[in-house]
Amino acid sequence: MRDNLPLTLIAVFASFSLVSIGGGTSIIAGIQHQAVDVQHWVTARDFVDLFAISRAAPGPGSMLTTLIGWHVMGWSGAIIATLALFVPSSLLCYGVALVWSRHRGKRWHTALEQGLSPVAIGLILAGVVSLLRVNGGGVLSWVIAFGSAGLLSWQPRLHPLLVFLFGALIFAGARAMAVV
Amino acid sequence: MSSSAPASPPSIPAIFLVFFRIGLLSFGGGVTGWVYREVVTARGWMGEDEFMSGLAMSQILPGTNISNLSIYVGQRLRGAWGAVAAIFGLFVGPFFAVIGIASVYSRLKELPFSDAAMEGVAAAAIGMLLIIIGRGARRSARDPAALIALLATFVAVGLLHWSLPVVVVIVGAASVAAAWLRGPADA
Numbered sequence: 001m002r003d004n005l006p007l008t009l010i011a012v013f014a015s016f017s018l019v020s021i022g023g024g025t026s027i028i029a030g031i032q033h034q035a036v037d038v039q040h041w042v043t044a045r046d047f048v049d050l051f052a053i054s055r056a057a058p059g060p061g062s063m064l065t066t067l068i069g070w071h072v073m074g075w076s077g078a079i080i081a082t083l084a085l086f087v088p089s090s091l092l093c094y095g096v097a098l099v100w101s102r103h104r105g106k107r108w109h110t111a112l113e114q115g116l117s118p119v120a121i122g123l124i125l126a127g128v129v130s131l132l133r134v135n136g137g138g139v140l141s142w143v144i145a146f147g148s149a150g151l152l153s154w155q156p157r158l159h160p161l162l163v164f165l166f167g168a169l170i171f172a173g174a175r176a177m178a179v180v
Numbered sequence: 181m182s183s184s185a186p187a188s189p190p191s192i193p194a195i196f197l198v199f200f201r202i203g204l205l206s207f208g209g210g211v212t213g214w215v216y217r218e219v220v221t222a223r224g225w226m227g228e229d230e231f232m233s234g235l236a237m238s239q240i241l242p243g244t245n246i247s248n249l250s251i252y253v254g255q256r257l258r259g260a261w262g263a264v265a266a267i268f269g270l271f272v273g274p275f276f277a278v279i280g281i282a283s284v285y286s287r288l289k290e291l292p293f294s295d296a297a298m299e300g301v302a303a304a305a306i307g308m309l310l311i312i313i314g315r316g317a318r319r320s321a322r323d324p325a326a327l328i329a330l331l332a333t334f335v336a337v338g339l340l341h342w343s344l345p346v347v348v349v350i351v352g353a354a355s356v357a358a359a360w361l362r363g364p365a366d367a
Contacts, residue, residue, distance in 0.1 A: 059274020089243025122333025
């Protein structure tokens with residue numbers, strides 16, 4: 001397999017596609033193991049850098065895969081790795097969405113939508129708490145998160161990017177004064 | 181009101197453009213907040229329950245939540261091509277952005293306080309999720325079963341760190357049963 005890099009990329013990332021239940025974060029450890037220890041595509045240090053970049057860039061966190069593909073074989077590697085990770089799970093999701101929408105308007109479908117809605121809110125809340133825990137800012141992260149929510153609810157026309165900029169400035173300022 | 185689609189669904193290019201924007205603007209992990217803002221609040225392409233149930237589904241299925249959610253929204257609005265437009269729009273921006281950043285990363289790392297600035301962006305992005313939670317909690321507060329489902333999900337996944345798919349299946353089943361018994365009349 002080592003001699004056929006594109007096929008190995010596909011085999012490795014496609015195998016992660018259908019096991020990444022609960023979002024991309026659940027497969028990061030597995031990807032690290034494959035990319036660093038098994039395939040030797042990147043060093044452990046490179047991996048940490050690529051991970052940081054994927055967090056800093058827009059888009060889903062699993063753009064990490066794109067970067068590994070790029071690191072290994074340039075643009076074609078980036079495309080191959082991205083497609084390998086996303087196509088299998090996307091096809092499955094499309095199939096489920098299709099069946100789902102065929103039954104629109106039936107009573108069980110309405111019950112399903114109304115019943116799952118609060119569960120989704122609970123999941124978002126759980127996600128927020130874990131994001132705030134991971135974020136390095138401690139109390140300041142919470143203050144900024146709630147401040148940004150308050151500002152955006154109070155002034156819905158305000159562009160979120162402007163609010164993000166405030167967040168960045170306040171954080172950088174606090175770090176400069178060594179508060180955080 | 182909750183499950184009615186807009187009179188004329190948006191065009192394929194419109195879906196592509198909205199998701200292209202979501203992809204490029206979604207810094208710091210609050211991507212769901214952007215999709216909600218663009219699809220539900222700003223454009224009314226979908227009702228709240230429709231969006232939220234799709235979100236719950238996206239979280240149980242394998243794959244990243246946000247790519248699954250995009251496919252769900254695209255499929256709902258315009259079938260197969262809608263799904264393709266949404267997922268392609270979502271990825272094309274970040275694909276080039278992430279490689280672009282990787283190309284200049286060594287220089288970027290030397291900027292003072294770049295880490296702190298990113299943490300600030302991430303914290304502010306969480307604010308968009310808090311808005312969704314606020315709205316959802318207010319809706320659920322009218323119905324005890326929904327409120328219990330919301331809190332049970334949060335405690336099990338967020339505090340006790342139980343397996344997300346298992347929690348969604350169990351709490352979801354109970355919550356759906358409650359919604360079924362209550363009847364569809366009160367949306």
